[in-house]
Amino acid sequence: MIGRIRGRLVHKQAPAILVEVGGVGYELQVPMTTLFQLPELDSEVSLLTHFVVREDAQLLYGFIDDRDRSLFRQLIKVSGVGPKLALTILSGMDAQSFAHCVQRDDISSLTALPGVGKKTAERLLIEMRDKLKEWLVRAQDEQGEESRGASLAPFTDIVADAEGALITLGYKPQEASRMVSVVNDDSVVSSEELIRRALKSMVKV
Template identity: 40%
Template sequence: MIALLRGTLLEKSPNQAIVDVAGVGYDVTIPVSTYSALPNPGAEVRLRIHTHVREDAIALFGFNSAEEKQVFEKLIGVSGIGPKLAITILSGLAAPDLIRAIRNSEIERLVRIPGVGKKTAERMVLELKDKLIAPAAADGATPEQPALSEIDRDVLSALLNLGCARPVAESAIRRARAAGAGEDFEPLFRRALEFVR
């Protein structure tokens, strides 16, 4: 599967980028937030890619940041949300705002996004509320929890894959850090496992 493209940006529009990688032009569907971050055509560009395979097509969805890609992949896991709608949702609300809206059950904010009805918004909140990491506050407001480092997020992902509930996993990571587990993935992961109950 294609996970990343780095090459020359040939064309861009608010929902599409064409990237030349070693002479091959890849057609990538993107959200508006990624479009805003793209350089002018002719410049080098790097996009994180989600490859979506169907019986009749292979589609590439590109993102400027790992956070956008992760939110997209969580969205398409929700019943009734396909890749096109997920791109529309990420175009309607920037990833940090979308995460806050879902975690705070702001149904009225979510239904303002084109294509998102009340039932879809309710499903997003129900299925994703505990699966999305709160973004760090950018406006001076205090975030709900201290922002997780990249290693913390990797350990969190591993614990969630083992079936831990998010609040339990986040608490275990904080306790492992407080117990001096260090900065490397494996010792932190093993120490956090000790605190999972």
């Protein structure tokens, strides 16, 4: 089991990143909540990981926050929720926001995420409610704390990159284009910021 990885961040293209450790490049899938907090390329990065072994692939998932990794591990235990959908959920909301969704029985915010239908959302609320009690308490204690910031290197074509990342997460091309166009303006300087705005416009948490 690979539990943590630390090395040089050499590439990031949502939702995948590449971390070089001792001359070996490790490809990780990360949620947008982690991608937004990554440092600039060629900087050192340390990520908590979850390793998935399938018959046709070995996949490594990375997380900045331990609560996000813990939530990911709980989500993939829910019937009908695999790693890809769990990553999509964590791309739309972090562990604290998900806990608030559960607390409010907020089905609409969950069904706004690609791949999450009403039945899946209801199942998530039921199965995760008891597991999130500790997170709910911690979330209340952390209200008002400043979020961690990170400088992000802009991509050449931020609109195309943002649309591509949303499509990878499961949104249809036309829907991704519409989401980006609604929130895009002159103040946007990176694809990560554009993706963040687009996801935030879809999820009211």
